[in-house]
Each structure stands twice: as structure tokens, then as C-alpha cells.
Amino acid sequence: MSITSNLNEVKNTIPENVTLVAVSKTKPIEAILEAYNAGQRIFGENKIQEMVEKHDQMPKDIEWHMIGHLQRNKVKYMAHFVSLIHGVDSFKTLKEINKQAKKHNRIINCLLQIKIAQEETKFGMSLNEASSILSSEEFKNLENVCITGFMGMASFTSNKAVVETEFKTLKNNSEILNKNNSKNFKPTTLSMGMSGDYQLAIEQGSTMVRVGSSIFGERNYI
16 A cells, blocks of 8 residues: 555544654655655654754655654754654753753743653653652743653553553553643643554543554664
């Protein structure tokens, strides 16, 4: 099937209130353009340099989401255009995003990444860490970032029960954290679910899914 057909098939399985991020990492411009021409406007990348190159070549009405683990020293390269940063897993990273956003007179939307999987390879902060950040005066004084919700990555396993439990944990944690109140905290997004488990994630309350291989085919490892 073509990318256009795949994209339409995925969209038909997603409710209107759920945002689809087409994960275009490692994919060539031609493939992304096919999805763009089929109506997709939100794309996710996990390497800043690759995302910058694609941003420079692609139409400017695209929303680029940074979905990979973020290195603080590279934030400056995308601060002028990135629409949403998914994986903020420390306050130091958030402060660097604020610093770089200020240089471009922008407010950059971010999601706090909560660790829900048991795997050591998964990044993220604990519920207590996230709560401490959101309730701190130092966070409330950051004027160039806005936390618009939370994200989490489930374990890489075929055990559906494990994944479902982890999604429920993230949903419950988000409801606890949503009780915080500040002008730079506007939680509307719960980002969880990828190609293999996004429908389960939606059942558990996800409002944003990251789908790559089901749209573009298997990943190109580069």
C-alpha cells in the first residue's frame, strides 16, 4: 500500500479529538511530501539535525515535533521553529528551552516525559519530580515555555496487560499533576501510543499518538 493509503487507514482508526503525529524520522523528503500532500501537517523527528534539514526543505505550514531524547546543547538549533517538544525529562532541559525560546521571542510548548516503563532504556521523570517542578516558583517564572501536557513510552513488549497498566499509570499521574496551576501550565495533551499500541493508548485516554511504521513502512536505520 502507498503512504497515502496507509495514512488514510490510520486516520480512520483515530477519533477526531486525538492528534496524529506522523513519525517521519529517517524518512526521505519524498515520503514526507506524499504524506503532506495527503493532508498530514504534523511530523515527528527524533534527531534535531535531521529535523532542521527537513524544516528547511519542506513547506512552512508543517508543525515539527521533537519526539526523541533531547540533548540540551542542541536545543538552540530548533528553537526558532519547533512546535512541540515531547520528551522534556529534567528541569535543566526545560530551563535551556526557555533560554533559547527567549532569544527568538517565542513560547515553546513542551510535554513533560513521565517514566512509566520498567525498561532502563526509557527516559522520564517520576510523578514526584514532575510535581516538584510544576509547583516550584522557578518554573512559574519561566515565561518562554508552556507545559501543555505529558507523554510516556510503554514497555516494548507483546504483553498487552503490561502496556495497558502503564498507560493507565500515565493517565492517572496526569490527572494528579493537572491540579497544579500557573500561567505557563496548560495541560490539554496526553501523548502516548505508537504504531503497535496506539489504539490501546486511545482507549486509556491518549489525545496524541505517534505513528511511523504504519504510515511510512519499517524504519530506515541510518
